[in-house]
Amino acid sequence: MNGAQALLHTLVGCGVNVCFANPGTSEMHFVAALDGVPDVRGVLCLFEGVATGAADGYGRMAGRPAAVLLHLGPGLANGLANLHNARRAHTPVLAVVGDHATYHKRHDAPLESDIDALASAVSGWIRRPARAADLGADAAEAVAAAMAPPGQVATLVLPADVSWSDGAAPAPPAAFRAPAPVPDEAVAGAASALRSGEPCVILLGGTGLRRGGLGAASRLASASVRVLSETFPARHERGAGIPPVNRLAYLAEFAAEQLAGSRHLILAGARAPVAFFAYPHLPSSLVPDGCTVHLLAEPGDDVPGALAAVAELAAPQAGAAPQPPGRPGMPDGDLTAESAAAVIGALLPEGAIVSDEANTSGLWLAGATAGAPPHDWLTLTGGAIGQGLPLAAGAAIACPDRSVLALEADGSAMYTISALWTHAREQLDITTVIFSNRRYAILGLELDRVGAVSSGQAARRLLDLSKPGIDFTALAAGMGVPARRTGTAAEFADALRQAFAEPGPHLIEAEVPPPF
């Protein structure tokens, strides 16, 4: 058995049975080995950023890693931005980076580069097996490393000769630890702060944003205790019947308002809040002066368990406060980001998975969908745009019985637009909505917010996507995804209904004005 075969058999034993792939010559033995291991589904992506983003979406929903197969340093480089998002999301991902044969590297062939330096920027674990005989055990350890709470990117650098050499054997799964219980002192400290009557904020993140954590946290809410979510959750369970939570705002000024006056900030799976960017005259830390930060649970801890324990101490009688069901009325007139959100709230199917990279066009989405049937909401965790369409692909493969809705800003969509081809190739049940406002609207806002003085057209032209306008229905059709353009709320509703009703991928171009 060669290394590649042992690797694949080991992965199957470890529960890894999807491989998003953009292979090259150095990965051909891995590719060939797929023929003998039908339990691993190979999913071709036309660009590595699609493959890594799909692995992120898969891992967020499946709770276990997909493999993602990349071709040497440049292939890893193309996949880094979405691995950066996966790192911030704490998603378990197994990156397999093919490399030149061990003896070939010193010749500095054209594709040679410093893979380890590149991998270090996103990976919590990196290994380079030196012999085929080691590969099985290294692969099992890689999966365990990816699964180490709260989850991380584990990178296995696979030299071509280690892949093609005989003498390998599959290894059994390696053990990995479960999320750690939180020490009693942390629970007691949080409970004490919450019972103090002083203004408190509980900031939820990670697994705290699943149904169990939200239920426990909602028991703690009171006149003096507010519960908020981290700004960009990896996966947030929400909708009717699930306790709701507002997100900490993206704009530092608004976030500061949300936190103003609080004397205790209790972190439950979230990090202490910081401004997304630095702005002249605004602080980086969003923790108010005089506010004590209590670390209840790290992202890798048992966050729901910690919240439940605090609730037993601080609010033993309180019940959870689930979101009542409710949908917006169907809007009329021209399509806007706001009316599109209402349509989405009115039609979102039960069990939907929303991949949200709508950016400025998404301002109204949270409110409009709050009372929709239960669903999962996945956000842009690391700020590296181009996540949404790939993430949707991975989520759809992880959850083939659920409807996936990708809400996508036009500018961001163009980074990884070839994801649509994978949507079509795999006939994934994904509805993509492109909010086409023909500009980088967020940058128009930020240009002013950072105090940059733009006095002419050169700067504005770099934020403009209107010349030429992009016809996303043509792009979708060119990659095998049926598409419609919509300019009124009624057209958008009709298109969305049809897309949800039919299996397979669809794209709707939503022509909306910029929100500001």
Next chain:
Amino acid sequence: MNGAQALLHTLVGCGVNVCFANPGTSEMHFVAALDGVPDVRGVLCLFEGVATGAADGYGRMAGRPAAVLLHLGPGLANGLANLHNARRAHTPVLAVVGDHATYHKRHDAPLESDIDALASAVSGWIRRPARAADLGADAAEAVAAAMAPPGQVATLVLPADVSWSDGAAPAPPAAFRAPAPVPDEAVAGAASALRSGEPCVILLGGTGLRRGGLGAASRLASASVRVLSETFPARHERGAGIPPVNRLAYLAEFAAEQLAGSRHLILAGARAPVAFFAYPHLPSSLVPDGCTVHLLAEPGDDVPGALAAVAELAAPQAGAAPQPPGRPGMPDGDLTAESAAAVIGALLPEGAIVSDEANTSGLWLAGATAGAPPHDWLTLTGGAIGQGLPLAAGAAIACPDRSVLALEADGSAMYTISALWTHAREQLDITTVIFSNRRYAILGLELDRVGAVSSGQAARRLLDLSKPGIDFTALAAGMGVPARRTGTAAEFADALRQAFAEPGPHLIEAEVPPPF
């Protein structure tokens, strides 16, 4: 004057007046400063890999760097693959990577990552100015570093507060050295080998592949001396009136045949040849046993001068042997990679710049265009596919009076397809030919060559682009580039004629069968 303004004024003084940009919030002061520095042309790209590939194309043709503006670590990551190609091409490129404000970095905001680790993989020079007052001088040094022979990627990491703080001033250009003359001993050693009568190969690379170097080298060719080009030149001047040179083959077996029996290998701007990939049972080095390698000139040396000096010693009486003019006859029948090459050879305009990422469909191009009017040929130097369309954009901006022809494999095109939007936005005179054979043909070949045994459909499916087929005319139209699909040689010729005759961008989808 703030840092960004001083930076831009410094760049203009150093001859840098194009900036390919994909900016974000941390670069807004740089963007705003463009309004006050009209001598810098900002060119928006919808993905960083387009911006870096365009900077490579610009630098190869202009002989001086363009700036490329990238957004933090993820933006740099997206641009790395084409910076890798630029590194292998020895192209002068100035990468400006916006970063968080200096004081913001320790807060580990979502977009924070290890920019230095990423930059180290492609950059010959990296600096991170700490104060606005340093920025002018650092920028001037960055340009000089990019220009240091043979040219390299210089990376300036620009913290947002260094960009927005006052107290900066433009700096004058920094000195950089010219290509070094080659020592007399190296010239004498090469001349002695060439006069020995033993079989010799002169391997040309870098500036040795411009008209002057080719002329000198051709004087040295004889019954015992063959002249070859490195496999993937950054820029090769060729066509009628210029001495021709064959390229060392990509396939190691064929390259070994070309070099078999040679006793002396003289490197003139090229590196000692190595196999592109490792293959079981094939050596990595392509230098034959018993062959002595003579280093005449490094890529950063005065390669044409060294060749001329050798010619004066070894072949003082010999003249250059220019390529006679000649074009293929216009072919008939179904379009194939071979007939498409003949059409291109028949129609290639004088002074054309060819961005060649045709891969397996390009096998017949060199022969078919050998006697066409003089032109430049730019190849995929680093093996990181997705170079061709961006490179064409940069070349067109560097040389607005010349016709640019991008010859592009379908698989490779999809990595950076949004380059077409920049072609349209800037109305660049680029004709893109997509060789649509609907598979990763090179990988089908390599799967067999590496000895991988594929027994089923799972592996072959990862090399297949036919389900769904990609409609490149729809993709082009969606981004504002007029496009036609062609299935016969006559249709292809008609489309190519029209595209060359009309200004602005065009795309021709050439439906061809795979060559094997």
